[in-house]
Amino acid sequence: MTFAFSGAIGMWHAITTIFWKDLKIELRTKEAFSASFVFALMVLVIFNFTLNLTTEEATAMGAGFLWIAFAFGGVLALNRSFALERDENCLQGLQLAPIDRGGVYLGKCLANVVFMLITELILLPLFAVFFNVDITARLGYLVVVLVLGTIGFSAVGTLFSAIAAHTRMREVILPILLLPAAVPVLIAAVECTTYALGGDASPALWFRLLVVYDVIFLTVSFLTFGFILQE
């Protein structure tokens, strides 16, 4: 019991230490935010000006555009996540540290979730303006879906970002690995977001898929991260 408790304290310590380090670097450089925000914004602007949708069409299809923008922007932020560990071989510093490697994963994942959510929360009102969509119809539900979708995307993205960091073509490898694996969470998030924007079809099944995907990928990634970090 005591062992489990001290293990949990140690894990929490590892997660917060990694998280604060990534947050501090991001606050100083703003590289992940600026890259993902500008890219995601451009995706929304292009969709808006090329498709010229009515409000009804935008309500029905807007969720898809929104998650395409989030996903592409998110890939850039995730690429950055382990790029900063490659400089000066900082990854070795984490490998040497007396902390659970699962804690390193959860700390990095938490940082990625927070960075992506900040970008998404800034983009959301812009999306409403561009597409003339009411995002307040089911706002609480929309926020929950954004959080769950982002956790799922980051859970698998953080894992693949670590894998890609060991390869030569890392910037190319990440989207090739990540986007197919993230298809279930993206589809579920789009369906749930469509409902949150005023759609009629009940997304209960998709919502459950979102939750299950998050749990499975967080668990599997947490358990396998030690092997991936190994040389």
Place this chain on the structure above:
Amino acid sequence: MPGEPGLLAARDITKSFGRFKALRSVSLDLAAGEFLTIFGRNGAGKTTFLKIVSSIIRTYSGSVILFGSDLKRADDDTRRRIGFVSHESLLYKDLSVYDNLMFYARLYRVQSPGQRIAEMIARVDLEAKTTVPVRALSRGMRQRLALARAFIHGPELLLLDEPFTGLDERASEILDGFLDEFVKHGGSVVMVTHDIDRGWRHAHRVAVLDRGAVVYETPAAESSADAFRDKYHEILRS
């Protein structure tokens, strides 16, 4: 004193990367308070050996007993007792000098980290650069900061992978000072290098790794730098 029972006992370590055998049945011991220098050409397996001892590499055959426990089952406390210095600084360029040390102090759960950081910054002569991001430091300053990083948690065993590579005169002096003091206070060191002068200076015992195997081992007191240099070149020619 050197020669006391084993702090580190590596037995029959074999490690392959695909078809390439980096280490072949390597057995080496290190007593508490001992300074072991391992020489060898590039690709001899020196760094692989250090990575196994530091538990960066965890899949290998053979056994490593470190601080009395099997390294494959070692807990966080075992790793907390190890310090590692390589020619790469392991520092985050976008964090300041202070923030880098604070990050590592937190990772290693250093008591009173603020006080320890101030002490280490003073020892490596970087007081004027505390808030400066690492990317704005010179190469020599970065290496001094890397030393502070490696010593921040007060390790008992120090692993050095070509630590003098790229060091300026000042940083080399500081590293020599650190090592002298570390060994004087009972610390144990494994250093890998191909710089005979630097490697011999502190060593109690030397070994030569060649093509993944230990081909020569002797107490430093039973030889001299010049005699060893001849022997080493003879090994490299063979």
